[in-house]
Amino acid sequence: MTVTTPGGDSSQPWAGLASGYERARAREDSLDRIVEWPAQRELLGEVTGRSVLDLGCGNGGKLAALIRDGAASGVGVDISGNFIVDPPPGLELIRADISGLESVPGLAGRRFDRILFLQSFGYAEDPVRTLQSARAMLAEDGFILLTRTQPIRYAVERAEQNGTSLGEEYFATDSFSYRHGSWNDQISLTKRPYTMADLLNVFSAAGLWIETTVEPQLSEEARQRFPHKQAWMNKYLGILMFKLRPLPGASAAGR
Numbered sequence: 001m002t003v004t005t006p007g008g009d010s011s012q013p014w015a016g017l018a019s020g021y022e023r024a025r026a027r028e029d030s031l032d033r034i035v036e037w038p039a040q041r042e043l044l045g046e047v048t049g050r051s052v053l054d055l056g057c058g059n060g061g062k063l064a065a066l067i068r069d070g071a072a073s074g075v076g077v078d079i080s081g082n083f084i085v086d087p088p089p090g091l092e093l094i095r096a097d098i099s100g101l102e103s104v105p106g107l108a109g110r111r112f113d114r115i116l117f118l119q120s121f122g123y124a125e126d127p128v129r130t131l132q133s134a135r136a137m138l139a140e141d142g143f144i145l146l147t148r149t150q151p152i153r154y155a156v157e158r159a160e161q162n163g164t165s166l167g168e169e170y171f172a173t174d175s176f177s178y179r180h181g182s183w184n185d186q187i188s189l190t191k192r193p194y195t196m197a198d199l200l201n202v203f204s205a206a207g208l209w210i211e212t213t214v215e216p217q218l219s220e221e222a223r224q225r226f227p228h229k230q231a232w233m234n235k236y237l238g239i240l241m242f243k244l245r246p247l248p249g250a251s252a253a254g255r
């Protein structure tokens with residue numbers, strides 16, 4: 001099955017991908033468990049008493065962990081609706097599209113100390129508009145934590161598949177079809193290529209500045225335990241993580 005959302009990566013396929021994604025994420029050697037979530041958690045820092053909005057939250061498990069760590073409240077938004085069955089008190093999970101945050105009733109008039117886009121931002125139809133809407137929901141001194149796959153990762157993979165060069169694929173502009181074998185090899189996502197310049201320019205256009213950027217790697221212990229994952233990282237680099245804050249004086253569109 002291949003479904004394309006105009007302007008953005010495909011989102012409807014997530015109805016079929018969500019359970020496979022969560023199963024893969026739960027494996028003891030998943031990159032989310034051994035690299036991404038530990039690094040995301042470290043960048044979030046102390047969450048006691050904080051309100052957290054997780055956009056493209058998956059099953060909401062990361063928000064539940066933040067509530068256990070002391071966050072006062074959490075709201076998760078995901079298009080798949082494949083949520084944990086027994087969310088802890090203080091956690092709300094809403095089935096909705098991150099491309100239309102202004103019209104999600106459960107978010108109207110609310111402000112959050114931390115807003116997360118963890119491997120979900122690429123699915124927004126209009127990335128600048130979605131980030132502007134998120135920016136408008138930030139409480140005083142709040143920040144956005146956004147993680148996205150290194151664009152070079154897809155360029156390396158497509159260069160191998162197509163017998164082309166890294167540069168040709170990195171600077172290509174046509175959408176491409178992508179299947180993740182360990183999630184569900186029957187369902188394709190349609191992805192829009194992006195360069196580092198594209199990504200950084202979206203942040204500026206949305207009135208945000210980058211306080212910190214992290215390119216997380218395996219710990220020494222994880223390298224020893226999971227050499228196949230280190231080999232994957234050596235080839236594809238992994239993900240980028242950005243802590244973003246509103247540019248003072250930039251106008252916040254949306255809400």
Ligand SMILES: C[S@@+](CC[C@H](N)C(=O)[O-])C[C@H]1O[C@@H](n2cnc3c(N)ncnc32)[C@H](O)[C@@H]1O
Pocket residue numbers: 010011012014015018021025032055056057058059077078079080096097098099117118119120123124
């Ligand atoms: C790669 S998963 C990441 C999930 C979670 N943030 C994590 O870190 O484990 C991408 C998530 O984005 C969600 N998603 C895709 N398109 C979306 C959209 N248009 N609106 C809301 N959620 C979307 C998917 O259902 C999926 O849960």
